Amino acid sequence: MQRNDPLLDLGDPSPALGDANRDGCDRTTGSYPNLVAARLAAAPPAGRSVKLTDVSCGGAVINEIASARQTPISPVEAPEDGWPDVATQVERAGLNADTDVVTIGVGGNSMPFGKMLSACLISGVGQPDEATPCRDAYEGGGPFLDPESIYDKYDRVTREYAGMVRAVQTKAPDARIITVGYPTIFPEDATSCDRQDTTELAASIQGLGTVSLTHGDIAWMHGVNAHLNAIIEAITELSGGEYVDTAASSVGHDACQARDVKWVEGVCGTAGSYWPTEVALGPITLECADGNRATLVHPNAAGHTNAATHVEAAVRTALASSTQ
Template sequence: MEWAALGDSYTAGVFVGAPRPELGSADRDGCDRTTGAYPNLVETKLAAEPPAGRTVRLTDFSCGAATIAEIATARQTPISPVQPPADGWPSVAPPKKIDRAQLSASTDVVTIGVGGNSLPFGKILTSCLLFGTGQEDDATPCRDAYDRGDFILDPESIRDKFQRVFREYVAMLEAVHEKAPNAKVITVGYPTIVPSDATTCDRQDTTELAADIKDAETRLSATHGYIAWLGEVNTELNAIIDDATDLVDYGYTYVDVAASSVGYDACQPRATKWVEGVCGQAGPYWPTDLTLGQDPVRLTLKCSEGNRATLVHPNAAGHANTATLVEAAVRKALT
């Protein structure tokens, strides 16, 4: 049976486990897939106990920084910070990952985890860290600017972003159905990244939602008001993915990762959290400094005290939780 996994860094694993392909391999493509990512964990479980006694072959075309459009219609140029070639990573070709994954009438199941980069989350995170610094705890200047749609750094309002992402997601699912009309498609949501009570987050802790800037005595600090809003954005994004999955009416399945990850967000103690903060624990190959954003807002964040630039991504425990949920969905689809 054939399974194709598509998605962004939350699917690829980025810093969780060993790089796939391994460092130094000529096959490395800048997508930062790792052995600890949930598709790999699910593949291992399916191999140990094949559904209906049949072997499942995984084709993993997840790629860090992928947008919805880069799954279905656009060419992606990977941005991995890990040992990039001198002239940068080549673009992923052919243009559509659904073509690279060779989806066809014989594809049995497709899992898709994408959407955050289409907002894009990275720009929202960078902008709001920058503008939250020095503000009162409950201040929401970043949210207010996105609500009004007059943020000079990113003038598209948050409502317009949500509507656009919904349209793009539906179009992507239609494109997948066209290529793989017989496949059971499973869409995967995002985990809970911040607590319901934002005041429990330490505004000055870089392993949560604060950030230090390289070559500057500056600590960027997200306000509690912004953190609460970020949780709302995450909830709405998951609702969009769920609604789009239902709308296409092909019997596709949405996997809710957020509900099971409540209480394991980026503001929890290190031993508890399933999502690392701006800085956190990662493989030794992953950088301690990482540049975010685009001109005129381009910042290089730095991490210290043994931490790496994890930028609010799931850790090994987070991927293990997602793997449990996705495995159940894949088994149901294949049996």
């Protein structure tokens, strides 16, 4: 008898793809969970069918996986009074003892990378390429737009992520947990990044014109992204789960690469025509021109395809081991 194995996806769907059918959470048919589900349906693991339940929600922070309600933030066709709150992803997914596999992709919004990006853009005004004003601020007490040091961020995210994984394990004690790390968003060597190109790591800000991260801060943010991945990997291994590395395979496909090479869009980039051309991040508003959209360093279709390849392999391994 063929079994229908529950595959549940939690986290932030990274909505740079763009999708007109939105409910405020920006789940997209081209995201890696749906690509994985389609591949498993086309070539099922031996004798098994897999049902995907995708409850990921754009902008989700770690605590909204298992302990806090979330207010969706999609700017696309949003109601005048905003999107209604949604329950925790664990609750909406219906995790239970029959759940076989849970994939989790979350953490960047808890840093939060969006606020850090804004702070680093502002910090770079008038600074030479090699300067590290954003790093200096975060290694102090944090910049004025985000007054939390990078060390406090790492400590907090570690606690939150560990607690979230424990909560998922409590709800789905027999499930194989697969966590997904972040791709290479920022290059380690930033000298080729164009500080005037908003499709890379520069931005047009109302009242300020074009601003950008310095090359020194881009390299530092590469390290921050790597440290976040290391936190996720360490907690996953301690919990007995499996960590999926998408950073190594995406080296050379960061936001500073050419449009047909990058797997992560820049501050502005390619997305659906209904995606906004400007977005407010705290007290600043980023503007995109020339048909570009406010993609805010999210993976594009090629990035999701790459992630799907690695996540699919992990899911197949997990399902195979659960039959032994």
